[in-house]
Amino acid sequence: MTETMTIQIDESQKNDRIDKVLSTQNEEWSRSQVQQWIKEGQILVNGEKTKPNYKFSVGDNITVTIPEPEALDVVPEEMDLDIYYEDADVIVVNKPRGMVVHPAVGHATGTLVNGLMAHCNDLSGINGVLRPGIVHRIDKDTSGLLMVAKNDFAHEKLVNQLVAKTVTRKYQAIVHGVIAHDVGTVDAPIGRDKKDRQAMTVTNENSRNAVTHFRVIERFKDFSHIECQLETGRTHQIRVHMKYIGYPLAGDPKYGPKKSLDIEGQALHAGILGFIHPRTEEYMEFEAPNPPEFERVLKHLKNH
Structure with missing residues (x-):
């Protein structure tokens, strides 16, 4: 179509x-x-x-x-995946910055799904041939933890947890500006930006509710290091919400200022992921340290 x-x-x-x-x-x-x-x-x-x-x-x-997209076959590609956990139902993988999660126009290869297909051939099929196993996504230039379903049973269970807002998703971020208060919540609906079809914005038109909690970890001269916890999972949610309250993410090419820190893409890392295992029903939580580039920027801020 x-x-x-x-x-x-x-x-x-x-x-x-x-x-x-x-x-x-x-x-x-x-x-x-x-x-x-x-x-x-x-x-x-x-x-x-x-x-x-x-x-x-x-x-x-x-x-x-x-044009109507051609039918694509996901080509398995051998990759050095950073896998934190794996069993017969679930994989938890730490995605590097710069990697697209699943194939799309312009990104037929080199995606996380290409690597997962080479790693195992038993991913869930609920999201179709181009997104096997993918329960949730993070942006190309956001690094961090993702849970991947290896069968449809696990997929449905994990999606239900996202809908019920019981999945723990905590992100590390560096934002422009010095946030005065230690903690805060942004409760503002997000929808498509009428002026830019590929951007999201806070709006009451054709929007969905979105809630982001944050706390300040450290303050610098012109920036703040924060932790954000998602209650909902809208497209670009943290990036849009922090811009909305006047503290856009450092390095964000779409929502941040042109002059920013020396970092490629937004300074955002999905560091903590927790969920109830779909089969054992035990709570599991994983933590991935900030990537070297993120730590380099933090060190620069501390020294200046």
């Missing part, structure tokens, strides 16, 4: 290249994929075909017709 969307260009995008803007706005579209769609006439400017190097004018109307 094809999907068509229309985008109107505003002053902030004037003179920007069409292939750069569209690939930046959608993490699942590579720049080469956008360029190919332009050449095929899938992307039009004011109803006319264009070129990948076309530079926007204010008021341009961009129509993107996404």
Whole structure:
């Protein structure tokens, strides 16, 4: 099934290249994929075909017709996965920053699912052939712990825990600004941003409730090191909520300021994951230390 969307260009995008803007706005579209769609006439400017190097004018109307995706086979790829726990029902894996969780347009290989398929061939099939075993996700540039289901029984049990808000998910983050209070809660609904289809925002229109709890671990001159605990799990939730209260994540290319710390992608790490085992019904909790890049930035802040 094809999907068509229309985008109107505003002053902030004037003179920007069409292939750069569209690939930046959608993490699942590579720049080469956008360029190919332009050449095929899938992307039009004011109803006319264009070129990948076309530079926007204010008021341009961009129509993107996404062709029906071809059926993809997930190719198993041998990877050095950082597995924290595994049995016949569940795998807990520590995903590195920069890795996409499952295949999508522009990311057919090199994903966590590709590595899991090489590691074992008994993942649950509830989420289809492209997302076998995937119960929940974290963003490409967020590192940390994920639980993966190895059969449909475990998958349903784990999803039910997410719905019931009984899964423990704690993240380490570095944010811009010095947060004065030690603890806080952001209770604000999140939905699609009308101005940027690939971004989320706090809104009351077509939104879902979202709750994030946080506590300050350490304060620096212009930044704060915090721990966030998810009560819900909306797309980009921590990134959107911290921006909403005026403390955007350091290094966040979508929701943070352009001038930030020297780190690739948002400073966000899913460090603690806890859940009730689907078969034994025992509570299990795992903790992954901050990755070296995260610790490097913290050390820099402490020294300055």
